[in-house]
Amino acid sequence: MQIFKVGGAVRDRLLGIPVTDVDRVVVGATTEEMLAQGFRPVGADFPVFLHPKTGEEYALARTERKSGRGYGGFTFHASPGVTLEEDLIRRDLTINAMAEDDQQNLTDPYHGQRDLEARILRHVSPAFAEDPLRVLRVARFAARYASLGFTVAPETLKLMRQLSESGELQALTAERSWKEISRALMEDQPQVFIQVLRDCGALKELMPEVDALFGVPQPEVHHPEIDTGLHTLSVLEQSALHKQPLTVRWACLLHDLGKGLTPEEEWPRHIAHEHTGLKLIKAVNERFKAPKDCQELALLVGKYHTHCHRALELKASTLLELLQSFDVYRRPQRFEEFIGACEMDARGRKGLEQRSYPQADYLRGAAQAAREVAVQPLLEKGFKGPELGEALKRERLKALKAYKDKASA
Incomplete structure (x- = not known):
């Protein structure tokens, strides 16, 4: 039995940025051997186990074969005979297809380290095009690492375009799509996520309403950027900056x-x-x-x-x-x-x-003025039910008029 760190933990260590998630793959072991050592099984699709003390995840090395549509349309095979290289080749990007042992000896059969240094997001194998979720994942990685200078390899973008045109994106569940979208929007440059989806034709398939904004002009006096789609990207960029x-x-x-x-x-x-x-x-x-x-x-x-x-x-x-x-x-x-x-x-x-x-503080002040209207005096005057609601509304309106007068004085 051999145990390796794989994926993001290796990638981020080599990039010199904090490692948040550690995934491990176990080569040469059976489910029975894992259970005998106290590992607890989780996950119905393929053999993943939790360490008896740390609770960290350990997955048996596995291969996969396309058997249906969408993210879940795969058959997995895990056995002691599956090699580390066979496990790594099923991954999405070369920078996620590296492994290291406890002494940080690197296994890098698909040149992930070279692509890290070149700041390239490149698919590992043609099997990339079998999983539509990878379109969203690559766009998310592009958003995460844009500040480091990463771009999507042209040949990978081509495969993403093929996936977008194939109709496979429609097979993604709402839950899986939202998980990737929400994570991407919380990256440092979420506008890159939307731009990459647009570049490969996926935005038109997933969010045609957003895609339709590109090329639509706005009055230049209010919007010097003119294009509504570009404005949306800029608004997203500002939301991350702030x-x-x-x-x-x-x-x-x-x-x-x-x-x-x-x-x-x-x-x-x-x-x-x-x-x-x-x-x-x-x-x-x-x-x-x-x-x-x-x-x-x-x-x-x-x-x-x-x-x-x-x-x-x-x-x-x-x-x-x-x-x-x-x-x-x-x-x-x-x-x-x-x-x-x-x-x-x-x-x-x-x-x-x-x-x-200035509208921000003005509205905060207006909200505070309305909140400060006390209910108790109205109750003491005998107002109740719908009449109380109307009386409260009148008092809040008075407070807002006074607030406006004071603000404009």
Whole structure:
């Protein structure tokens, strides 16, 4: 029995960056031998075991064969006769197909170290094209390592394009797709993930609503970058620079989908795109079964982001309606994330990345003014039920009018 560290642990050590996940492969062992040593089996698809003391994962060396469509369409074979090289060749990228023993002796049959040094993301073998999930994985790695200068090898991009055109991407489950998308959006350069998907034709298959934004112009006076797709990439980039959470990044990706529906004869104006985009945002949310908080924020940002940009001009009654829509009294964090997404939208414009965004603090102040309206005095006056709600609304409106007057003084 021989045990090797494989994949990301080897890759990241060689890159000199922190190792977070350690995967191990066991060569020359049987399931019975692993169980006899106290390892606990997990996973139904292939033999993976948890170490009896550390709880870390150990997988038996295995080969795989394509047997159906999609990510799960594979037959696995694990036996003591499977070599380390046979196990490594089934992996996606050469930089993930290296192994090392406890003395850090490197096994690198597919030249992963050479590609690390050349900053290339290259597939290990033609079998890469058998697994549609790898399109998303490579795009995610491109986003993760873009700051180090990594790019996708042309021949790998070609295989990704073939996969995109084959219809195999449609066989991916929502859960597997969301896992890759959400991880990619939390990388340092999530806009690279979207760009690589577009470069290989996968964006058109997975998110045609986002793909449709490229080539759609916006008024240059507000959007010096003009192209709506490029603007979306810039907004995503800003969301990462400002360390925004996943909910905000997802909303940033989807906020302008309505502009993809504007008839060409109306370009570059996009009247009511906030409302026309809601059905598209809802469709993308449902397609990937995004978590509820991501879905809700994406819809709210899509509907109200121009309200945020025009916050200083809004009437007190419109401000109150906005605050009520977000339930700022019980869910203040959601409103804060909305403000964050809108600020990223404002900063995601060519040459305007550093411009101040006073709307953010103005809306925070408005929310605070509305929250400070006390319920107790109204209860003491005998208001209850629907009447209490109306009285509270009137008092909050008064507070917002006073806030506006003070802010504009």
